[in-house]
Amino acid sequence: MSRIREADLYLPVKRLLEGQGYTVKGEVGAADVVALRAGEEEPVIVELKAGFSLSLFHQAIERQALTDAVYVAVPRGSGRASQKALAENRRLCRRLGLGLITVKLADGFVEVHCDPEPYRPRQSKPRKARLLKEFAKLVGDPNTGGTTRRNLVTAYRQEALLCLRLLSAQGPTKASAVAKGTGVPHARRLMADNHYGWFERGAGTGVYALSPKGKAAIVDYAAEIDRIAAARPVLDAQQPGAIP
Missing domain, CATH: 3.40.1350 (Trna Endonuclease; Chain: A, domain 1)
Incomplete structure (x- = not known):
């Protein structure tokens, strides 16, 4: 050619x-x-x-x-x-x-x-709302700007790590108690969706436990779990059944 x-x-x-x-x-x-x-x-x-x-x-x-x-x-x-x-x-x-x-x-x-014409930007209110929601929910500043988005720490992952931490400390726990102990109101849906494969159904209705992948994640994400927990001391202290 x-x-x-x-x-x-x-x-x-x-x-x-x-x-x-x-x-x-x-x-x-x-x-x-x-x-x-x-x-x-x-x-x-x-x-x-x-x-x-x-x-x-x-x-x-x-x-x-x-x-x-x-x-x-x-x-x-x-x-x-x-x-x-x-x-x-x-x-x-x-x-x-x-x-x-x-x-x-x-x-x-x-x-x-x-054709050439003056630029008139149109902002997306739903996308802006999602951005601000993620900003508000994200604990600390876990990601370095400009790096690859692979293994990005999102607010959702941080919430899953909080659930992981509680189940590691307390063993199989009812979803309602996980929600209270972590401050993650949608903990039941998060563990049921099991996006990362960290959770599994425990004995009893609404009870969840760590899967083998979840037990491995406790080690793999230990530093991030400690960092999130350190950034939420007031919340942890206020939640019924929260782990110290």
Whole structure:
């Protein structure tokens, strides 16, 4: 397969703009493509690249000093990874106030995915609420920002570790007592869901005990369990049946 060149994008983009009544010229000053309609003073600038890159966005932002109508144009790929990259970069273009054009080099098909316009962010209240809830429930600061999300300590895992700690100290215990002793109101559902495989049903209705994996987790997560417990001394002291 021959290497894609930025120049391969020029004629399809030029035809698109000419079809909209623009006069189009390439390599004008620092711009790859400049288009202008008769009687208008606001040019359209298009920056061509063989793929999305930081330098492409840097160049496009620089062109915004000349006009509000700045587009980036890249080849249109195929496959799931390409579609994901396109969606992510379309969001980035919208945030930066840039337009986005793709070109199918096989047949020259040109598609405009978004036009330059001021960015108006829309916040998701449910996602914000989940973020703040997780922040409030997370005990201390157990994770180093920027590290891999594998083995991430979440508020849910911390609650499971509290249940693990109580069962390790007291043996098989009714779920209601675990909830009271740990301050985890949904302890019954947490142990029943058994996301980590640490719990198992004990003898009697609503009684839970440690599974073999749970007994191993007591050792594996000993430092984290101690850290959570140390951060919750007031809560532990206030809970009926809480372990010291």
